Amino acid sequence: MSKEQLxxxxxxxxxxxxxxxxxPEAVLAIPSQTLEPEQCACLDxxxxxxxxxxxxxxxxxxxxxxxxxxxxxxxxxxxxxxxSALSDGVVKDHEDAQIIAHEQKRLQEAFTxxxxxxxxxxxxxxxxxxxxxxxxxxxxxxxxxxxxxYPLLRCFTPNALMPNPxxxxxxxxxxxxxxxxxxxxRLHCCPNCHSARLKFLDRxxxxxxxxxxxxxxxxxxxxxxxxxxxxxxxxxxLRCPRCQTILRHIGSDYDRPIENFHCKxxxxxxxxxxxxxxxxxxxxxxxxxxxxxxxxxxVTISKRGRHAVLNETITEISSIFNGxxxxxxxxxxxxxxxxxxxxxxxxxxxxxxxxxxxxxxxxLLSAWGTGKVQxxxxxxxxxxxxxxxxxxxxxxxxxxxxxxxxPQTPVTGAFVLKGRIENLKEKFEIGSEYSLKTQIKxxxxxxxxxxxxxxxxxxxxxxxSQHNV
Ligand SMILES: [Zn+2]
Ligand SMILES: [Zn+2]
Ligand SMILES: [Zn+2]
Numbered sequence: 001m002s003k004e005q006l007x008x009x010x011x012x013x014x015x016x017x018x019x020x021x022x023x024p025e026a027v028l029a030i031p032s033q034t035l036e037p038e039q040c041a042c043l044d045x046x047x048x049x050x051x052x053x054x055x056x057x058x059x060x061x062x063x064x065x066x067x068x069x070x071x072x073x074x075x076x077x078x079x080x081x082x083x084s085a086l087s088d089g090v091v092k093d094h095e096d097a098q099i100i101a102h103e104q105k106r107l108q109e110a111f112t113x114x115x116x117x118x119x120x121x122x123x124x125x126x127x128x129x130x131x132x133x134x135x136x137x138x139x140x141x142x143x144x145x146x147x148x149x150y151p152l153l154r155c156f157t158p159n160a161l162m163p164n165p166x167x168x169x170x171x172x173x174x175x176x177x178x179x180x181x182x183x184x185x186r187l188h189c190c191p192n193c194h195s196a197r198l199k200f201l202d203r204x205x206x207x208x209x210x211x212x213x214x215x216x217x218x219x220x221x222x223x224x225x226x227x228x229x230x231x232x233x234x235x236x237x238l239r240c241p242r243c244q245t246i247l248r249h250i251g252s253d254y255d256r257p258i259e260n261f262h263c264k265x266x267x268x269x270x271x272x273x274x275x276x277x278x279x280x281x282x283x284x285x286x287x288x289x290x291x292x293x294x295x296x297x298x299v300t301i302s303k304r305g306r307h308a309v310l311n312e313t314i315t316e317i318s319s320i321f322n323g324x325x326x327x328x329x330x331x332x333x334x335x336x337x338x339x340x341x342x343x344x345x346x347x348x349x350x351x352x353x354x355x356x357x358x359x360x361x362x363x364l365l366s367a368w369g370t371g372k373v374q375x376x377x378x379x380x381x382x383x384x385x386x387x388x389x390x391x392x393x394x395x396x397x398x399x400x401x402x403x404x405x406x407p408q409t410p411v412t413g414a415f416v417l418k419g420r421i422e423n424l425k426e427k428f429e430i431g432s433e434y435s436l437k438t439q440i441k442x443x444x445x446x447x448x449x450x451x452x453x454x455x456x457x458x459x460x461x462x463x464x465s466q467h468n469v
Contacts, residue, residue, distance in 0.1 A: 005026065006026060006044045006045075006098060007026055007028065007042065007043050007044050008026055008027050008028070008043065008044060008045055008046070008047065008094075008097075009027075009028050009030055009040050009043040009045070009046035009047070010027050010028065010029050010030065010046070010047050010049065011030045011031075011032055011035060011046060011047070011048045011049070011050065011058055012029065012030075012031070012032075012048075012049040012050065013031055013032055013033075013050060013054070014049065028040075028043065032050055032054050032057075032058055035058060035061065037061060037062055037065035037067055037068045038067060040062065040067075040068050040071065041067040041068055041071075043071065044072070044098075044101050045071065045072035045073070045074065045097050045098070045100075045101040046062070046071060046072070046073050046074070047074050047075070047076055047091055047097070048073065048074065048075050048076065048087070049075070049076040049077075052079040052080050052082075052083055055075055055079055055083050055087075056079075056080075056082050056083050056086065059073055059083060059086035059087055060086060060151075060154070060155055063086050063152065063155035063156075064154075064155040064156075066113075066114075066123075069123070069127065069155070069156075070104065070108060070113065070126070070127060070130060072088050072097065072100055072101035072104055073086070073087050073088055074087060074088055074089060074090065074091035074097055074100075075087050075089075075090055075091070076090070076091065077090060078090055081137070081139055082139060082151050085136075085137060085139065085150070085151040085152055086151055086152060086155065088100060088104075088131070104130045104131065107129060107130040107132075108126075108130050110309075110310055111126065111129075111309055111310060113126060114126060120156045120157045120168075121172065121177070122309075123156050124152075124153070124156045124172075125172075125177055125301060125305050125308065125309050126309050127152075127156070128178075128300070128301035128305065129301060129305070129306055129309040129310075132301070132306075134300065134301075135181055135298050135299070135300050136150045136152060136153075136169070136178075136298060136299045136300065137150070137184070137298045138150055138166075138184050138185070138296045138297070138298060139151060142197075144165075145193070145194070145195035145196065145197055145281050146164060146165060146166045146187075146189075146194065146195070146196060146294075147187060147196040147197070148165075148166065148184075148185065148187075148296050149165045150165050150169065150299075153165045153168060153169070164194065166194075166294065166296065167194075169297075169299055172299075172305075173297075173299065174396070176302060176304040176305070176400065177301070177302060177304060177305035177308060178299040178300065178301060178302055178305060179299060179300055179301075179302040180297040180298075180299055181297065181298040181299060181300055182297065182298045183295055183296070183297055184296045184297060184298055185295075185296040186293060186294070186295050186296070187293070187294045187295075187296065188277070188288070188291040188292070188293055188294075189291060189292045189293075189294050190277075190279035190281065190282060190284065190286065190291070190292070191286060191290050191291060191292045192279065192282050192284050192286075193279060193281050193282040194292065194294070195279050195280065195281035195282065196294070197279070197280040197281055198277045198278060198279055198280065198291070199277070199278050199280060200275060200276070200277055200278075200288070201275070201276050201278060201285075202261075202273035202274070202275060203273055203274045203275070203276050204263035204265065204266060204268055204270070204273065204274070205268070205270055205272075205273065205274045206263065206266055206268040206270075207263060207265055207266040207268070208274075208276075209263055209264070209265035209266065211263065211264040211265050212261050212262065212263050212264070212273050213261065213262060213264070214260055214261055215228040215229065215260070215261065215262040215269075216228065216229040216256065217229065217256060217257050217259050217260075217262075217269060218231075218232045218238070218240075218247065218254050218255075218256065218257075219254055219255050219256065219257045220232075220240035220242070220243065220245060220247060220253075220254050221252070221253055221254055221255070222240065222243050222245040222253070223240060223242050223243035223245070225240055225241070225242040225243065226257055226259070226269060227241060228262055228269075232247065238254070240254075257269075258271055259271055260272075261273050274287070275287070275288055276288075277291055303362055304361075304362055304365065307362075307365050307366065311369050320374065320377045320378050320381050321377075321381050321384075321394065321396060321402055324381060324384060324385055324388060324392075324394040324402070324404075325388070325390065325392055325393050325394055326393075326394050326395060326396075327393050327394070327395055328395065329395045329396075331393075331395070332393060332394075332395035332403060332405060332455075333455035333456065333459070334455075335393060335405060336353065336405055336455035336458065336459075337454060337455045339351045339405070339407065340448065340450060340453060340454070340455070340458075343445050343448065343450055344450035344451075349408070349445070350407075350408050350409060350410045350444065350445050351405065351406060351407050351408065351409060351444070351445060352405075352406040352409045352410065352411055352413065352414035352442050352443065352444045353403070353404070353405055353406075353442060353443050353444075353458055353459075353462060354403070354404040354405075354406060354414055354417065354418070354440065354441070354442040355401070355402070355403055355404075355440070355441050355442070355459075355462050355463060356401075356402040356403075356404070356421065356438055356439075356440050357400065357401055357402075357438065357439040357440075357441075358377075358400040358401075358402075358436065358437070358438055359400075359437045359438065359439055360437050361373070361400040364376075364436070376436060377436075380424065380436060383424050384421065384424070387417060387420050387421065387424075388404065388406075388417075389406075391407050391408075392404055392405065392406050392407070392409075393405045403459070409444075410444055410445070411442065411443070411444035411446070411447075414442040414444060415442075418440045418442060421438065421440060422438065422440065425437075425438065441462055441465060442462070443458065443461075443462055
């Protein structure tokens with residue numbers, strides 16, 4: 001370990017706090033109330049000895065400031081998971097803290113730190129690059145309509161620009177810059193505003209009133225009247241309230257209909273109430289099958305993310321393909337589902353679904369650097385655009401995975417297109433051991449089971465197949 005003079009910050013509100021093994025003159029003691037990020041910018045690392053809430057606020061202030069964002073920040077004790085999300089952990093001793101701080105500084109020297117407040121993607125990825133083992137863990141926060149947040153993300157965007165944290169993470173995963181680590185939770189969300197704050201209510205299927213209750217019913221055989229049990233009970237006998245017949249024997253005088261629910265507002269009787277999921281944020285009601293399922297993952301920086309940081313080009317490689325009549329994955333699935341319904345009705349409707357996988361993209365990036373690969377992909381995208389029609393749609397599920405939906409194209413047409421795309425390859429052989437490699441698979445209407453298949457099933461079936469389906 002180097003013998004150079006280190007400067008350590010100690011943020012504490014207690015006079016007694018000392019960090020063993022360090023000369024007092026090397027320590028800048030800062031009470032939390034007077035903390036100014038600028039005064040900490042040239043420290044080597046900082047130790048925080050505060051109560052959890054204060055520690056979180058201090059960490060947040062330092063991580064949100066461009067001058068102190070990348071500093072090694074430790075706590076003296078284990079506090080809570082929100083604090084851990086922003087800190088570099090609990091410090092064991094000076095030696096340990098020094099090793100971690102040195103390693104982070106060494107990694108930082110490989111690139112220029114972003115100072116631009118609006119380049120949040122780059123700032124976040126640079127931060128994660130210097131902490132290769134950091135896992136962003138989603139934590140529950142009921143005041144957030146997504147119900148989860150990644151506390152670190154809030155430090156990397158000015159408040160006004162804060163996108164939905166889950167959308168931001170998904171976006172970086174789709175670009176290939178982050179990898180998903182573990183599935184933490186799965187939520188059902190409002191299809192309108194993506195809020196997970198929903199309440200579920202039983203409603204009358206006729207008038208939508210919530211004033212419904214479970215009841216026992218009687219059905220009078222003499223006049224056919226059906227009503228709730230309480231309307232039939234008179235003194236100590238069962239009497240039909242309409243025709244006054246006394247009901248003695250079940251099966252001959254009366255029976256119990258299968259309806260189990262009664263609406264007090266419109267008097268309708270029914271077997272099952274309708275369930276509606278009401279969004280507490282935008283106040284719209286939805287049937288449960290319309291809710292959007294959202295998966296919440298912990299994430300970490302990917303190989304491609306690390307590469308993009310080193311090349312200082314956090315450009316969205318997959319956005320290069322947005323010129324190909326790009327639609328969002330959701331819109332793509334919606335249209336594919338619509339085609340499945342059309343095909344079921346009309347045998348003359350055809351379509352093909354094609355998947356183009358750019359294999360070895362990570363190797364290309366390592367060998368050539370992002371700039372050159374971007375140029376190559378732009379060329380490839382341009383040539384591809386010339387091959388597809390204005391009615392064809394594209395989307396991508398990943399940075400190196402392109403989907404095409406080709407309406408009114410039978411598999412023979414898809415086969416021809418595949419050949420033409422493969423022929424492009426020659427144009428992109430650049431005389432090195434690396435070249436743009438593609439794996440192309442497709443399926444058509446004859447490969448579908450219109451009774452059971454959905455867009456999701458077709459996409460995963462094509463993705464999982466070794467060759468054309
Ligand atoms: Zn009756
Ligand atoms: Zn009703
Ligand atoms: Zn909503």
